[in-house]
Amino acid sequence: MKELKRILSLVLLFVLLASISMDSQAAWKRYKGDRWKYTVSSENTVRKKYVKNKWKRINGKYYYFDSKGWLKTGRIKVKKKWYYCDYEKGRISNQWVGDYYYGRNGVMVRNKWVGMYYAGKNGKKVPGKIRNTKDVRLLSAITYLEAGNQSYEGKLAVANVILNRVNDSSFPNTIQEVVYQSGQFTPAMNGMLSWLLESGQAVPSECIKAAKDALTGVNNVPGYLYFTTGVWGPLKIGDHYFRKTY
Numbered sequence: 001m002k003e004l005k006r007i008l009s010l011v012l013l014f015v016l017l018a019s020i021s022m023d024s025q026a027a028w029k030r031y032k033g034d035r036w037k038y039t040v041s042s043e044n045t046v047r048k049k050y051v052k053n054k055w056k057r058i059n060g061k062y063y064y065f066d067s068k069g070w071l072k073t074g075r076i077k078v079k080k081k082w083y084y085c086d087y088e089k090g091r092i093s094n095q096w097v098g099d100y101y102y103g104r105n106g107v108m109v110r111n112k113w114v115g116m117y118y119a120g121k122n123g124k125k126v127p128g129k130i131r132n133t134k135d136v137r138l139l140s141a142i143t144y145l146e147a148g149n150q151s152y153e154g155k156l157a158v159a160n161v162i163l164n165r166v167n168d169s170s171f172p173n174t175i176q177e178v179v180y181q182s183g184q185f186t187p188a189m190n191g192m193l194s195w196l197l198e199s200g201q202a203v204p205s206e207c208i209k210a211a212k213d214a215l216t217g218v219n220n221v222p223g224y225l226y227f228t229t230g231v232w233g234p235l236k237i238g239d240h241y242f243r244k245t246y
Contacts, residue, residue: 061090064085097219114213131175138179144207147238152239154240228243231243
């Protein structure tokens with residue numbers, strides 16, 4: 001029995017070492033003109049092959065390689081969708097690059113508001129099309145009423161939950177419609193929000209800053225659509241738990 005256990009241990013050790021050896025064969029290879037390919041071991045662990053015609057996750061970042069195995073960078077089109085890839089950062093997501101915004105999973109946004117700006121039919125920011133001051137006031141006010149006692153990060157997160165909903169097909173596509181959607185935000189339901197907006201009472205400057213930053217694309221909770229103080233969620237900022245699904 002002891003001999004059998006020893007043999008099994010040796011077999012497991014061999015399999016582990018073999019898997020580590022295979023992983024260690026993966027490597028970047030540089031070519032003339034600062035062009036790159038990525039090699040991985042084939043099944044026999046001796047012959048190498050290039051990653052081709054697909055996305056590859058490398059050290060937590062996503063890169064795309066064309067049909068010949070070349071790394072693609074800059075603006076690239078994959079299966080009719082546009083992305084932006086960087087040598088160091090990989091696929092960019094939830095970020096403006098020049099006049100284009102690349103959202104969830106790195107897909108370029110079209111025909112949508114992104115913060116203060118509007119991405120047109122071709123994805124490019126439309127000059128002069130900027131959200132009005134009413135949107136800033138409304139977002140600042142609801143941020144104050146929902147997170148006025150939280151840190152700046154907490155205020156920014158709440159403002160972004162609202163904007164994430166605006167950009168999600170499951171919700172209305174304007175700030176006002178999201179905020180006043182039935183059964184969603186207590187201050188909108190109990191009249192406190194309307195009172196604050198109509199009274200002309202000043203909203204704290206940090207709430208205004210959080211709203212403006214969120215509207216210009218500063219997003220510390222990308223993809224999160226809900227927040228609560230009473231139900232656990234995977235992300236906690238201050239007193240709020242944040243969730244991507246209800």
